[in-house]
Amino acid sequence: MKKLAFSDIRYWIASFILGLMAISAPIVRATEPAQALDFETHAAFFSKETKQKTALDPQVFVKESSAVAAVGPQGIRHVAGLRNALVSDDASLPLFNAEGRSLNMSLGQWLAPKGQAVLSPLPTGAERITVAFSRLKPGGHYSLFENHFDQKPVGFTPLDAKGTENSFVADSNGRGVATVIAPSALTHDNAVLLVYHSDNMAHGKSRGDIGVNAHHQLIARPK
Structure with a gap:
């Protein structure tokens, strides 16, 4: 069987999302068109936002x-013998949580996932958000949350x-595909x-215990 290139995967993701929208999406006002967003790793996003000298997770x-033992740049306390993973580290390095438990994946596997979100405003003021991901951990458990950058500290809600x-x-x-109705349309504050x-x-x-059993992996922010 021919192995799909990443461009093929992106085409599959986009086609799948657009198919879902065509089948199930209600008519959206022309003044509020749907927008597609590419996800990036949270490691890259966090490092840019906080101006880290070396990109890290x-x-x-x-x-x-x-x-x-120390407290990392996001306030997460980790045990001795561990440090935050750098994006430039050897991709084959195994990953651990802040308490030293194995995540059963390498850094390369952690940074590999790709995804896209399609945000479709609804006449009610809510927003249909359809996401599609590839290269996730097979059988891995994931949740979608909304960042609130207009809150200090940054807030998070399902x-x-x-x-x-x-x-x-x-x-x-x-692979993972999900459709969620957010109560209000997302902006650059989200x-x-x-x-x-x-x-x-x-x-x-709740997201869980950050750095222990919950880990931000990908993020997509509207412009």
């Missing part, structure tokens, strides 16, 4: 024997506001956030 860790329809499990090929649950459990309205 604040929520996953690699082993380093000389590292002391993308569906209730925490009942914002979670999914990736299939055996590492973002769609993909949270990976390393304990294989959704946490309802």
Whole structure:
């Protein structure tokens, strides 16, 4: 069987999303067109936003024997023998949570996922958000949250506001597709956030214990 190139995967994702929209989406006012957003790694987003000298992931860790117990750049306390993973680290390095438990994936596998979101405003003022991902951890548990950058500190709520329809499990090929109705349209003050649950459990309205059983993996912010 021919192996799909990433461009083929992007085409599959876009086609699938547009098909869903054509089948199930209500008519949207012409003044509020749907917009498509590409996800980026949370590591890259966080490093740019906080002007890190070296791009890193604040929520996953690699082993380093000389590292002391410390609090990382996002306020996450980790045990001795670990440090935050750098984007430039060897992709084969195994990852751990802040307590030293294995995430059963390498840094390369963690940074590999791609995704796209299509945001479709509804006449009610709500917004239908359809997401499609590839290269996720097969069988991994994920939830979708909304960032609120207009809050200090930044706030987080389930993308569906209730925490009942914002979670999914990736299939055996590492793909995930979900559609969620957000109570209001997202703006640049918001973002769609993909949270990976390393304990294989959704946490309802909570993201979980960040850096321990919940890890921000991908993010897409409207312009």
